[in-house]
Amino acid sequence: MTRLYSDDELLALSLLQHIMFCERQCSLNSNEQLWFDNKLTVSGSQLHRRVHGDAPRREKRGDVIVVRELLLCSHSLGVTGKADVVEFHRVSINGISMEGCDGLWQPFPVEYKHGKPKVDDCDRVQLCAQAICLEEMLGAEVPEGAIFYGRIQKREAVVFDPVMRRTTCDSASKLHALVEGGRNPPAVFRDGCTHCAMKDACMPEVTGLREKASGYIVRALSGNDADG
């Protein structure tokens, strides 16, 4: 750990997922405070509402205690956010004690995602950050978690190995550098842009080409002159 971030410097944990997906999208979210919904984000929030709905904040199912909407933070990563669900699994060693329950328990974060498992690490990094938060806040070991994907209605197990933890720390550093810099990285138009809810604000087609606006003005004036 190089440094600890103060409370004032904490950034939204969910931005880690954005910075993995697209640095510019992340910058528009954080530096520009822009957020737009599209079909995908709306179904995502509906899924979250269903997950949380009227379910009790905490329930015990045999050897698992399920806690919903747990507020988290990590001063080493400099992030704060919310876990959809944290399960506490009964273990015989390396666990922590839970109020009102005997024995030792190990936190196991579960994140709910609307889509299907992704090729890149963006969802896994978000989950790993939650694990690091839990470790810091509870002094527990959190070796594993899971992501539930709505499209396939299945959990994908995630192991928080050193490589994953490294990736997560690196993205957090990158996120802090992005916010401290205050500038937007230039847009690069790619396939992912088509489904991005931020597309209208990002304008990747026109902002990606930095000389286009002045050229457009010159062209419009000379064109109009010709038929004027």
Next chain:
Amino acid sequence: MKKHLNTVYVTTPGAYLSLEGEAILVKTDGEVKGRLPMHMLESIVCFGHVGISPPLMFAACERGICIAWFTERGRFQARVGGPVSGNILLRKAQYRSSEEPSCKAQIARSFVIGKIANCRSILQRNVRDHPEKAGSDAKEAVDALSGSLRCASECLDVDTLRGIEGMAANYYYGVFDGMIHVDEDSLRFRNRSRRPPLDRVNALLSFIYTMLVHDCVSALEGVGLDPQAGYLHADRPGRPSLALDLMEEFRSFIADRLVLSLINRRQVTPSGFTVTETGAVLMDDDTRKTVLVGYQERKNEELRHPFLEEQVTVGMLPHLQARLLARHLRGDLDAYPPFFVK
């Protein structure tokens, strides 16, 4: 691209709007007059004594629906919106560029170029469509505006730009009457009068300009820009200078063309106005309604945005241009690209 949604104009005195599920319940004298689904709305504009329940205000703010009150005569009174949108980095960039002479002039120039080019397009179109009616003075005005455009495109001094813009406005309004094709003395336009409007055409222009300023303010606030810190228009407390800047490129295309078509299609008639003792002209209720319907229809028309190269509605233009300005101020675009009428 974001859909342009509707504006509800409430002109009935004493109307009361409240929230009913996802709909707006409209009542007058305690009697239910109708229900409007909220998801189709972009803003609610009230004229005169119109009440809105706090729960409806909260629900509207949450959905990004802006609520504004005007007097019956169209003077802005109040606006209700959610938390300040946007971000401090953008606003700081806006203030910095409005203080820095060359940045300021560069942006002011875009607004002036957009305005003059679009005034010229409207005139050119009229000359093309009515060659027998458009006199030689209309053609001269088109040439004069081309000259103004050339001057403006080489000018990087705000005071000079204001001068060029003022001259261009004189050329344009000097031949504006030539675009009115009804033979009615009381519907002639002589020169621009604002406070108060001294003829019917000016009353129409002023009212639609007010609606357009309101739309520009909302658009700027929507992207997080401060509608008061302008480039072309000088700072004056209470004046939405940036909204006035942004409006310049739309005046002729959105407002003037609407006024001309309302008159030329005889949708408004001389009897729909009241001329007061001081010569100030007021619109009657029916005329105001006709104008508002016309304005909403105009906003629903579609066109291809010349810079974004996308199909958009006229009503989206202020929002899109505000967004492009924000992108320029945050360094994503090398200039502010004005909207040019094709």
